[in-house]
Amino acid sequence: MLTFSTTSDAMALEAAAKEHGLPGRMIPVPSEIDAGCGFAWRCELEERDALLAGVAEYALAHEGVFEVAMY
Numbered sequence: 001m002l003t004f005s006t007t008s009d010a011m012a013l014e015a016a017a018k019e020h021g022l023p024g025r026m027i028p029v030p031s032e033i034d035a036g037c038g039f040a041w042r043c044e045l046e047e048r049d050a051l052l053a054g055v056a057e058y059a060l061a062h063e064g065v066f067e068v069a070m071y
Contacts, residue, residue, distance in 0.1 A: 013055070014026050024047065
């Protein structure tokens with residue numbers, strides 16, 4: 001899961017994900033995490049490396065990377 005300092009950063013990742021086929025989807029930040037803008041990008045654990053590679057390749061800003069067990 002990626003978190004963001006700003007809504008603009010979250011929306012930039014969402015746009016890049018659609019354009020470049022990055023895995024995951026936008027969700028509200030789970031209560032277990034304290035993050036700036038209230039949005040997080042969630043992907044399956046086995047897709048994490050592909051997501052982080054895309055974030056690096058397209059220079060997408062994010063606040064943190066977390067693993068959270070979702071119910």
